[in-house]
Amino acid sequence: MYVVKQLELALRSRLDDIVRSSGITTLQYTALTVLDRHGGRSLAQLARDSFVTPQSVAFLVSNLERQGLVRRDRNPDSRRELIVSLTPAGRELLTLYSGAVNELEQLMTASLSDEETETFRSLLDRCRFDVLQPETHPEQ
Amino acid sequence: MYVVKQLELALRSRLDDIVRSSGITTLQYTALTVLDRHGGRSLAQLARDSFVTPQSVAFLVSNLERQGLVRRDRNPDSRRELIVSLTPAGRELLTLYSGAVNELEQLMTASLSDEETETFRSLLDRCRFDVLQPETHPEQ
DNA sequence: CAAATTTCAGCTTAACTGACATCC
DNA sequence: CGGATGTCAGTTTAGCTGAAATTT
Numbered sequence A, B: 001m002y003v004v005k006q007l008e009l010a011l012r013s014r015l016d017d018i019v020r021s022s023g024i025t026t027l028q029y030t031a032l033t034v035l036d037r038h039g040g041r042s043l044a045q046l047a048r049d050s051f052v053t054p055q056s057v058a059f060l061v062s063n064l065e066r067q068g069l070v071r072r073d074r075n076p077d078s079r080r081e082l083i084v085s086l087t088p089a090g091r092e093l094l095t096l097y098s099g100a101v102n103e104l105e106q107l108m109t110a111s112l113s114d115e116e117t118e119t120f121r122s123l124l125d126r127c128r129f130d131v132l133q134p135e136t137h138p139e140q
Numbered sequence C: 001c002a003a004a005t006t007t008c009a010g011c012t013t014a015a016c017t018g019a020c021a022t023c024c
Numbered sequence D: 001c002g003g004a005t006g007t008c009a010g011t012t013t014a015g016c017t018g019a020a021a022t023t024t
Helices: A002-022 A026-037 A043-049 A054-066 A088-108 A114-132 B002-022 B026-037 B043-049 B054-066 B088-108 B114-132
Strands: A070-075 A078-086 B070-075 B078-086
Touching: A002 A026, A002 A088, A002 B002, A002 B026, A002 B114, A026 A043, A026 A054, A026 A078, A026 A088, A026 B002, A043 A054, A043 A078, A054 A070, A078 A088, A088 B114, A114 B002, A114 B088, A114 B114, B002 B026, B002 B088, B026 B043, B026 B054, B026 B078, B026 B088, B043 B054, B043 B078, B054 B070, B078 B088
Parallel strands: none
Antiparallel strands: A070 A078, B070 B078
C-alpha cells in the first residue's frame, strides 16, 4: 500500500509539471481524461467513480464549464440527470498534452519489458477490483 | 497511470473507514506509519518524501505533536534540524490499527498468489524508481 | 412516498506563496 | 555570504455537512 501511494504521488507531481502551463489544475485535467474515456457521465456517476461527494464534482465541473471545456446537458430520458461531456475545446486541450502525458507513462514503465508492463497493468487491475468489492463494507 | 490512481483512491477510501474512529485523519495516520518505518526524520526530509512544502508538513506535525503522538527534538549535531519521532502513544495508536490495516493489504492481494504479490511489489517499486529519476526534470 | 440527482449555503482541511530568522 | 531548515502570516483549493428542490 505504501508503494502504491508513493508511486501515485510521484506521478501526480510529474503530471503537475506537465499540466501547469495549461491553465487548469491536474485534478481538472484528470476529470477531462475520464470524460474522454467514458463518454457522457452524470455528476453522480463521476462522484462515485472518484470517491467524492456530488457537490465536489459539481464544483469541479462548473469550473470546467465556465472555461468552455465541458458541457452539461439534461438527459432527455431522465430529466433530473445532467450529462457532462467534452466540448471540442476540451478535446483539443487533451490532444495538446497527450504527447507529454504518454511520455510520462512510458517513463514509468521504462525499465519494464512489454510483457512485464502487461503483467503490471493486469495486477493493478485485479488489486483494484478486490479493494472495490463491497464485502465487509459496513458503510452508508 | 489511470489504474494506479484508481487503486490509490480505493485504498484511501477503505483506509478512511478504518482510521475514522481514531480521532486522526488518514493523512496523519500515514505520516505516523512513515515515521515508524524511517526512524527520526527532519521536517524537510518528510516534505520531500511526500511532495509537499515544508510548511504543510510543519502544520501536520504540530497537530500530531499537540495530540502527543510525535515529538520534535533538535538534532544536537545540526541545531537547525528538528527530528520528528513517534512517542509511545503514537506507537500504541499504530499497533491498535495495524490489524485492520494489514487485513486491507491482504484484501488488496486476495486474488494474487504469493509469487504474484511479490512480483507486484517489485514492479511497483521499479516504476516508482523510474518516475522519481530527475532526468528531464526541468523544475526549480 | 421513497430514492436518486442536482443545487445552494456555509465550513474546514490541507495545500499554497511570500517573507523572514537561524544555522552551517 | 549562500544554501538549507524551520516558522509566521495570509490565501486558496478542494473537500466536507446540511438542507432543499426536482424527478422517477
